[in-house]
Amino acid sequence: MAALRRTSVGPYKLAEAVALARLEEAAAANPLVTDGDAVRFLRPLESLLPQVPAVVVRPEAEAYVRNGRPLGPAQLATPFPAPAGTGADPGLARLLSEGGALLALARPTPDGTGLHPFLVIA
Numbered sequence: 001m002a003a004l005r006r007t008s009v010g011p012y013k014l015a016e017a018v019a020l021a022r023l024e025e026a027a028a029a030n031p032l033v034t035d036g037d038a039v040r041f042l043r044p045l046e047s048l049l050p051q052v053p054a055v056v057v058r059p060e061a062e063a064y065v066r067n068g069r070p071l072g073p074a075q076l077a078t079p080f081p082a083p084a085g086t087g088a089d090p091g092l093a094r095l096l097s098e099g100g101a102l103l104a105l106a107r108p109t110p111d112g113t114g115l116h117p118f119l120v121i122a
Contacts, residue, residue, distance in 0.1 A: 011050055045102040045121060054094045055080050055115065057103060065095055065103045065117050072114040080108070080115060097122070 007014045018041045026041065057065055061075030073079070080093055093115055095104045104117035 046096070046100055048102075049094060049105075052092050052094050052105070053080070054078075054096050055106075056096050056098055059098055062097060062103060062122075066120060066122065068117050068120060070109050070114045070116045071095075071106070076115070 106115040
């Protein structure tokens with residue numbers, strides 16, 4: 001074997017990759033524009049970790065998430081699904097707003113009755 005080339009990593013394919021030089025060129029053309037050429041190369045946070053179950057948080061409980069407080073069933077708009085056979089951490093969940101924005105990653109509380117945000121994004 002003379003060479004080894006990775007063609008995908010998880011859901012990300014080589015055909016979707018952007019050369020660093022191309023990204024730097026696009027960013028240099030409009031460095032302060034949030035809807036410029038470089039922005040089209042960025043993936044939304046919500047598309048990351050697709051193998052991790054998503055749980056929608058009720059709007060009134062989003063402050064709980066931002067403050068890292070545990071969430072019980074009353075704060076969740078959807079139940080916490082069991083990720084059978086996904087290869088994901090069995091206790092990991094993506095917490096989403098009702099609008100679909102990624103708020104945080106969470107793990108089950110020690111008693112298993114709720115979710116505790118551990119990586120808050122919003």
